[in-house]
Amino acid sequence: MSKISRRNLLKILGLGSAVTVTGSAARAQTATSGKVTLFTFLHSNDTHDHLEPTTVTGTGPDGKAFSVQYGGVARVKTLIDELKRRSINPVILDAGDVFTGTLYGQVYKGLADLAYMEAFGTQAQTIGNHEFDNGPAQLADYIKNASFPVVSANIDASGDEKLKGLIKPYTIVQTDNGPLGVIGVTTPDTPITSSPGDTVKFLDPRETVQKAADELRAQGINNIVLLSHLGYSVDLALAPQLKGVGVIIGGHSHTPLGKYEGLGLPASEGPYPTVLQDASGNPILIVQAWEWAKFYGSLRVGFNEEGVPQTWVGKVYPVTADYKNDIRLQATMRAFQLPLEAFRKTPVGTAAVKLNGDRPDVRKRETNLGNFISDAYLWATQKYGTQIALMNGGGIRASIAAGTVTNGDTITVQPFGNTVYVMDLTGQEIIAALENGVSDWANGAGRFLQVGGMRYSFDPTKAAGSRVLSAEIKQADGTFKAIDPAATYKVVTNNxxxxxxxxxxxxxxxxxxxxxxxxxxxxxxxxxxxxxxxANPVVEGRITIVNEPK
Known part of the structure; x- marks a missing residue:
């Protein structure tokens, strides 16, 4: 989640940023708890069309290179079945953003995602901001075809003909241990980060979630979980303001929590579960399971008769090759995969000239393909007001011949499935980024930066860290102005x-x-x-090399 949207959301909620975070593997039942009702929440978030495993490479602690895979929905299905067999009263939930991220989403528009969500046995899902990336109509089709409820308390879709009446604030899941109230909530910055249009409104998260919790309790439903697509830090701020919600299952911020082991995995950002106190002084638990089906979460909670968590124990599971593919889901995924092979042959445009992505060039000097990609990033993020594009040469893996350009060509050029990322940088930070880009120029390191919306010069004979001689920002009239180290610029790059x-x-x-x-x-x-x-991009002096060795 973006920092500015998080600050704005905290202001909307009227929340401060100081939150005491604690965690515990388990909690003993209190003497006043009475009867305890157990639920095991099996949960995912932010899958983003990553139906196949994601390959992670790097260098291990022993200095040896590694290449491992995490995720793959057919593996997740096997893990879910295993967890269900050994869990008490399992409930399968998802915290949103199943759309957008790979070819599956581009081609199947949510249908492939729905196939694995149904195979998982999903019992409720909330709506992520990227569920609106192709407008309300695609989300409406997804919800209509889903056998499970899709919920969000703070979305008002009454003005949209496609979505009207499809999104409920909450649902009641009937389980072996009685009813469970499941509320959803979606980040209110969705109009900035996605495309819901003018017909869908996003209301105050705290007010709408509390209203939904109160309504559930009025119906005698005391055991309540919130599926939150607000982000971990916002969940931390929201939790102490709520009453009657025992568990928050989160998403949106792609936050890894808990203890886990594996090559190439990120550092944990907090305990699983994170334990806070709600507005009544009762425990409220917060969990999240990173991203892309690479993790899967399992949280067992015992609620007392008032719906207050009394006991809990949880774990996140890295989805490794130890979990074999579920045969049926794997066959379904293969059916979706085969047409993609034809998709790669589909034309997307024309190149009037060769677009130079040759490795020795994109990692050392300006190229027309580097310019084209940088300009594409700026074009695609106009609504953010981006001024500058930074593209690492190592992310450009091939050239494109003049003539018809296909999906296969552009995927070969950028095969990593990276996403376009917008951020604020000061002029000084941009200069530092340029310095890093040219710091290993002699070795043709992939960090070398192709740029858009600016130009810069550097001297590779100087010491690393002091090679950038000038950096100028392109103005609206086509002229260039020296970068101001103290000013803030809107920059687009890749994640x-x-x-x-x-x-x-x-x-x-x-x-x-x-x-x-x-x-x-x-x-x-x-x-x-x-x-x-x-496409007919040219090399136009965006990057100047001074004293280039012969």
């Missing part, structure tokens, strides 16, 4: 370097607005090909 890849710690540590659009990089380039009709 890989935005999160610190290629040694871009300056981007990872930037504290201004940051928002992953979840627009896949090659799809943005495809759309730009369609926009320009016949």
């Amino acid at each position: 890989f370097i935005a999160n610190g890849g290629d040694n871009f710690a300056v981007l990872k540590n930037a504290r201004g607005f940051r928002q992953d659009t979840y627009l896949t990089d090659y799809v943005v380039v495809n759309d730009y090909f369609a926009f320009v009709k016949s």
Whole structure:
């Protein structure tokens, strides 16, 4: 979740940012709890069309290179079945953002996602902001075809003909241990980060969630869980303001929680569950399971008769090859996969000239393909007001020949499934990023930056860290103005370097607005090909090398 939207949302909620976070593997039943009702919440979030396993590479602690895979919905199905067999009263839930991220979403428009969600046995799902990426109509089709309820308390879709009447604030799931109230909530910055249009309104999260909880309790439903697509830090701020909600199952911020082991996994950002006190002083538990089906969460909670958590124990499971593919779901996924092979042959546009993505060039100097991709990023993020594009040369893996350009071509150029990322950077941070880009120029490191909306010069003979000689921002009239180190600029890049890849710690540590659009990089380039009709980018002096060694 972007920092600016988080701050704005905290203001909307009237919440401060100081929250005491605790965690516990389990809690003993209190003497006053009386009867305890057990539920096991099996949950996912932010799958983003990642139906196949994701490959993670790197160097292990022993210094050896590794390549491992996490995720894959057919593996998740096997894990779910295993957890169900050994769980008490399992309930299968999802915290949103099943749409947007891979070819499956682009081609099947949610149908492939619905197939695995049904196979999981999902009993309720909330709506993520990216469920609106293709407008309300696609979400409406998804909900109409789902056998499970899709809920969000703060979405008012009464003005949209497609969605009207489809989204309820909550549902009541009947389980072996009695009814469970499940409320949903969706980030109110969805109009900024997605495309819900003017017919869908997003209301105050705290007020709508509390209203839903009160309504459930008025019906005698005391055991209540919130499916939140607000982000972990917002959940931390929201939880102490609620009454009557025992558990928050989160999403949106792609936050890894808990204890786990595995090569290439990120550091945990908090305990699983994170334990706070609600507005009545009762425990309220917060969980989340990272992203892309690479983790899956299991939280067992014992509620007393008032719906207050008394006992809890939980774990996140990295989805590894130890979990074999479920045969039936794997066959279903293969049926979706086969047409993608034809999809890769589909034309997306025309190149009037060769677009140079040759490795020795994109990692050392300006190329026309680097310019084209940078311009595509700027074009696709106009609504954010982006001024500058930064594209690491290592993310450009091939050239494109003149003539017809296909999906296969653009996927080969950008094969990693990175997403387009918008962030605020100061002029000084941009200069530092450029310095990192040219810090290993002699070795042709992938960190070298292709750019849009600006130009810069550097001297590779100087010491690393002091090589950038000038950096100028392109103005509306086509002229250039020297970058102001103290000013803030809206920058578009990809999620890989935005999160610190290629040694871009300056981007990872930037504290201004940051928002992953979840627009896949090659799809943005495809759309730009369609926009320009016949691509004819040129090398125009965006990057100048001074004292280049012969």
